[in-house]
Amino acid sequence: MKNNAKVVIIGGGISGVAIAYNLAKMGETDVIVLEKDHLASGATGRCGAGIRQQWGTKMNCLMAKKSIEFFETAKEELDYDGDLQFKQKGYLLVSSTKEEDKEFEQNVILQNKIGIPARKITKKEALKIVPHLNPDAFYGAAFCPTDGHLNPFTTTDAFYKAAKRMGITFYTQTEVLDIKTKNKKITEVITTNGSIKTETVVNAAGGHSYNIGQMVGLDLPVYSENHEILVTEAVEQMQGPMVISFSQNFYCQQTPHGSFIMGRGEPDKKPGLNVESTHLFLDRMSKTITKILPKIGELRLVRQWGGLYNISPDHQPIYGPVKEVKGFYLAIGFSGHGFMFAPVTGMIIAEMILKKPFSIDISGLTIDRFEKGNITIEGNVV
Amino acid sequence: MNEKDIIVCRCSDISLYDLKKLMEQGYTSFVELKQIARIGMGPCQGRTCSLLVLKELAKFLDVPFETLTPPTVRPTMSALKLKMIAKGKNNEEQR
Structure with missing residues (x-):
């Protein structure tokens, strides 16, 4: 050494x-x-393997934009012979209420000012992008086409x-x-x-x-906190963007490999370093996804795991x-x-x-x- | 038999030839092979491939088989549909 x-x-x-x-x-x-x-x-x-630029603070927007620009040329810049599984099919943020939808509007103004190509869209437009969304389970949406996925x-x-x-x-x-x-x-x-x-x-x-x-x-x-994720069997490509909701507490994306990866946070988790898998997560995650993206409920779970968020104030x-x-x-x-x-x-x-x-x-x-x-x-x- | 025709991980279609190449590149634990080549990440969750891969690893590293770390076993034990978990039904009912 x-x-x-x-x-x-x-x-x-x-x-x-x-x-x-x-x-x-x-x-x-x-x-x-x-x-x-x-x-x-x-x-x-x-981690959940997502990359997004739709943030609510200026600093996060700036860092995310710069990072995506890097990822767009990462394979060449890093001269990598493997597959980064880079995909830019967007993040679709869905709101639950009129108030949350208004926040999206404000955030899109901030994001656009910085040069992030996000846009506020209607429920109808969101359903065009992800047709298997349950129309009764959300209010409106925001979409940024250059967000996406990368293999960690x-x-x-x-x-x-x-x-x-x-x-x-x-x-x-x-x-x-x-x-x-x-x-x-x-x-x-x-x-x-x-x-x-x-x-x-x-x-x-x-x-x-x-x-x-x-x-x-x-x-x-x-401090650190366990956040859990699950992944399904791989199927034919059927969902371009990550679908995510802050109020409904979930994210769900289809990877280029075909599996669906999804996670949520538990509001009552204790800080610590354990990364255990719980049935509580599996139960709540399955219920959320079956309600919002019913078609995904038809897929079989392959495994679940936990990982640490290191949280700042x-x-x-x-x-x-x-x-x-x-x-x-x-x-x-x-x-x-x-x-x-x-x-x-x-x-x-x-x-x-x-x-x-x-x-x-x-x-x-x-x-x-x-x-x-x-x-x-x-x-x-x- | 050609090592390219000997499959060690059927979920991710990895041959003995692929496995040996990965080990030569320095991926010399099960979990590293898993992360780079999806060995053990498919529907079998390592139930079919892990013994084969660990045996090859032991040979390659020239160490006793039992000193190697097998992949972490993660829930669930069988591949349930998410909607069945949501509805709280058991495995028999979903068939």
Whole structure:
């Protein structure tokens, strides 16, 4: 094992590999990525595989747009020989009430201003896009045709391979046990396979980011929560877009492989690190989907699983340095959307570490926003 | 017999030849093979393929079979229709 590096990234999920790739691309290859299990073994490999730009906060809209632009050319940029299963058939947001529909209208105005091609549509138009929607189960809709799907496993693999080719070092099955500091500066990372001298550490540990923060004495404003998903047998293509509702608490998309993947959040879940599968989820998910998309109820369930949302107070990521410890960077608190924001996460964190100009203005996403009390809460989250 | 004709995962149509190529590329645990090639993700959920794949992995890595980690077993045990779960019916009734 190498015993020193300019930068140590903790977490081999999509954020970690994207940060590593961007550091290498900008010329810094003295980087080690540490992963306690295998790549994408945490939240990335358990996520819903959707990519969307229809958000309620300006920051989320900006990051999502930039990320989609990256995904559109990712296969070429990362020179990947596998299949990313990239699909742009849109996200159809369905509302339940007149009030929610009005919110969609407001959000579309914001999204259009930023250049996201979303539009507010009627129930009739929504039924043209997804004919098997139950017309009695929703009020109106919004649609963005360039949202869609991407395979989290192969996308992680693509970033990993590109980063590795450029000289980044990856250690999997290597857990971080402690981080040593001296005079409020990072000095060393202790792992199950040895220690690494470094002055810069990135906390990209997803569901475990709070615990990594504790190692340098921080009480980070994030917690983790199990969100469950199920997948059906694969069938002929029959649903282009992701169908999603915040008020009805579900999302459901057909993957390019043919299976339907769907999830929902449980309002009464306790924070923690367990990723168990529950019958309660299966029961509620089946009821919701059978009501809104009755045809999907005819499909057979293949398996269900859980994964961690790492939740921040405003449901937006927390990027950047902390004032308490020099050399400690955060890429945490994605609140269920770390996969789809990964291209921006990679760019921004690499630019911060190498002191380069930012690709987008993320001044609203550093941790000091919570001290200032100047926060806008993202409501468009399942 | 040609290794391209020996199927180790029938749900995802993976041959022994494909499997060996994946292992040579560095996907050397069941779960990594699962994520990259959908081995064990189909309707059989690993019930047919996992023993075959784990045996090949043991041979490739030259380690005892029992030291390898099999795939996580996830619910449900049989492939129920979602509407039947929603209605709370059992497996016999949906036939």
